[in-house]
Amino acid sequence: MNTQLAARQTRCARQMAVxxxxxxxxxxxxxxxxxxxxxxxGGPGTGCAPQLSxxxxxxxxxxxxxxxxxxxxxxxxxALQANTTPDLVADLDYVREALGLPAWIVFGGGWGSLLxxxxxELYPERVQGLVLQGVFLGSRSEIAAYVQGSNDPRPxxxxxxxAAMPAAEQDDLLAAYARRILGPDPLAAAAAVRAWLDYERAxxxxxxxxxxxxxxxxxxARVRLHYLLHDCFIAPGRLLDGIDRIRxxxxxxxHGTADPVCSPNIARTLYRAWPEATWLPVAGAGHGYSxxxxxxxxxxxxxxxxxxxx
Numbered sequence: 175m176n177t178q179l180a181a182r183q184t185r186c187a188r189q190m191a192v193x194x195x196x197x198x199x200x201x202x203x204x205x206x207x208x209x210x211x212x213x214x215x216g217g218p219g220t221g222c223a224p225q226l227s228x229x230x231x232x233x234x235x236x237x238x239x240x241x242x243x244x245x246x247x248x249x250x251x252x253a254l255q256a257n258t259t260p261d262l263v264a265d266l267d268y269v270r271e272a273l274g275l276p277a278w279i280v281f282g283g284g285w286g287s288l289l290x291x292x293x294x295e296l297y298p299e300r301v302q303g304l305v306l307q308g309v310f311l312g313s314r315s316e317i318a319a320y321v322q323g324s325n326d327p328r329p330x331x332x333x334x335x336x337a338a339m340p341a342a343e344q345d346d347l348l349a350a351y352a353r354r355i356l357g358p359d360p361l362a363a364a365a366a367v368r369a370w371l372d373y374e375r376a377x378x379x380x381x382x383x384x385x386x387x388x389x390x391x392x393x394x395a396r397v398r399l400h401y402l403l404h405d406c407f408i409a410p411g412r413l414l415d416g417i418d419r420i421r422x423x424x425x426x427x428x429h430g431t432a433d434p435v436c437s438p439n440i441a442r443t444l445y446r447a448w449p450e451a452t453w454l455p456v457a458g459a460g461h462g463y464s465x466x467x468x469x470x471x472x473x474x475x476x477x478x479x480x481x482x483x484x
Contacts, residue, residue, distance in 0.1 A: 221246015252393025
């Protein structure tokens, strides 16, 4: 990298007090004078992994990666008070104003796609484009399909995940896990968190945890269950009903056709409601940022950026 290019690039992190006792961690990377892109991670309960910054061409984009309330490096870790989807959406616009950005591209994956849609529908004039990967709309049926193992394909490791709860509670595994993970017994909570995280890890082909969950992992699971138990704090059908507010925004939908976590049928439902968006199914791809999904996201972001810059 030459000296002139290095001078125009940076990587920095800051803490922003957003109210209600929450301090949100925000990382910026790549070109300072590049096209701003807000990246929203999966979850809920997950912060932005540093390697996700590799999704953005450092010579073209100014990437902003916040950890939502209670997640990652944000404080207090695992806090559930004043932690709802409307709170997170408000935080995103606080970050935009604090960084002096009139508008930005919004890129969200999984849970981040829900946040991206919720933000864009509330602030359409502040969104130059959208990239949605692994679409999740937060409905009770989507949550139940993953937790009860009824997605096609069935999520890996579901039988073990279900068997970790008593047979009498297996008809409603979300409630069973929530009682333990959000309950007062730390030993029961730790065991349930371990089983929950092992189920999630199986979707990425990762082995089970080698040790009991640490404080960060317990916090992550608590935030996750807090949101899922409350239908992600989104009224049923609200995101699809709001598509008319963002129909004009250049958008791309990327989804693996073999995603066992976020059903491809949900992405197709969104595309049917929003045919102006660009539809980029990735044949045979599962959940997360596998190389084929990453390549499709890069293509989608490049396409959206052309419209945003022009």
